[in-house]
Amino acid sequence: MAKKISLPLNEETLKGLEAGDDVLLNGVIYVGRDAAHKRLIETLEHGEPLPFDIKGQTIYFMGPTPPRPGRPIGSAGPTTSGRMDSYSPRLIAEGLKGMIGKGMRSEAVKEAMTKYHAVYFGAIGGAGALAARSIKKSEVVAYEELGAEAIRRLEVADFSVTVVNDIYGGDLYDEGKAKYRRE
Numbered sequence: 213m214a215k216k217i218s219l220p221l222n223e224e225t226l227k228g229l230e231a232g233d234d235v236l237l238n239g240v241i242y243v244g245r246d247a248a249h250k251r252l253i254e255t256l257e258h259g260e261p262l263p264f265d266i267k268g269q270t271i272y273f274m275g276p277t278p279p280r281p282g283r284p285i286g287s288a289g290p291t292t293s294g295r296m297d298s299y300s301p302r303l304i305a306e307g308l309k310g311m312i313g314k315g316m317r318s319e320a321v322k323e324a325m326t327k328y329h330a331v332y333f334g335a336i337g338g339a340g341a342l343a344a345r346s347i348k349k350s351e352v353v354a355y356e357e358l359g360a361e362a363i364r365r366l367e368v369a370d371f372s373v374t375v376v377n378d379i380y381g382g383d384l385y386d387e388g389k390a391k392y393r394r395e
Contacts, residue, residue, distance in 0.1 A: 214372065220268035221309035226329050235333065237371040241255050241270045241312065243364040245291050248355055249299035252363075256302065263354030263363060266303060266344030270310030272335070275360040276350070283365070284350040289340025290314040293332070297321050304330045312373055316385050326381050333373035334384070346371040 217225055219239030229235070242264060244252070255262055266294045273293050277286030293313030300311065301324035317325075325332060335343060349367040356362050376384045 214333050216370070219270060219310075219368075221270060221331070222268060223329060226309065226331060226379050229259040229331055231375050231378045231387060235373050235375060237270070237333075237373060238369055239367070241272050241310075241366050241368055241371070242353070243272045243276070243366060244275050245275050245361045246295050247358050247361040249296050249303070251308055251355055253299050253302055253356075256306065262306075264365070266306035268309050269307075270312060270333075271303070271308060272366070273311065273313035274340075276344075276364070277340070277360075279350075283344070285326045285344050285347045286341035288344040290335040290337055290343075291295055293317055300324065304328045312339040317377060322377055322381070322383065323324070325377055326379060329379045331375055331379060334376040334378040335373050343371070 214234040214236045215239060216236045219237055220243060253260055271295055273291040274288055275291060276288050279286045290313045292315045293311065294315055297318040297320065300321045304324040305328055309330045310333060312335050314334060314337045317332055346368050347366050348369055351365050352362045353365045354363040374384065
């Protein structure tokens with residue numbers, strides 16, 4: 213049975229999540245990919261405030277397609293998360309508590325998640341049209357000139373993800389490899 217979670221994430225919620233848990237996210241998530249992450253880090257390096265309060269928030273690594281008439285967003289499938297690995301530790305240190313994407317994370321990102329209490333959720337690649345059904349509202353909040361890579365604020369209802377990395381160092385990919393390893 214999937215755990216229903218209201219966003220933004222807080223310490224109590226994070227403590228109750230373990231690698232392998234199926235989760236339904238409800239509330240606000242932000243969208244950003246490579247170019248947006250680079251800009252966020254540059255903003256921090258210049259001592260300027262980020263375009264949204266990152267504390268407790270969740271970022272979905274995704275670049276949407278244009279919406280069909282009457283829909284808030286087009287296909288909304290995850291981007292390979294490793295492309296954000298050089299940026300994620302700094303954002304986690306600034307208060308980011310959740311990330312959504314596909315694929316494994318680097319050791320530096322996993323260490324930051326354990327140190328600062330953040331989680332990484334996996335979304336199913338190739339199911340962008342299905343994921344879009346859970347998105348109720350979408351608006352660009354920063355870097356509009358980046359087009360599909362702009363930062364968006366999404367309102368989601370029962371957005372289905374799985375905990376891949378938890379605050380305790382649990383890693384669903386490592387667990388899966390160990391389970392099926394032949395000695």
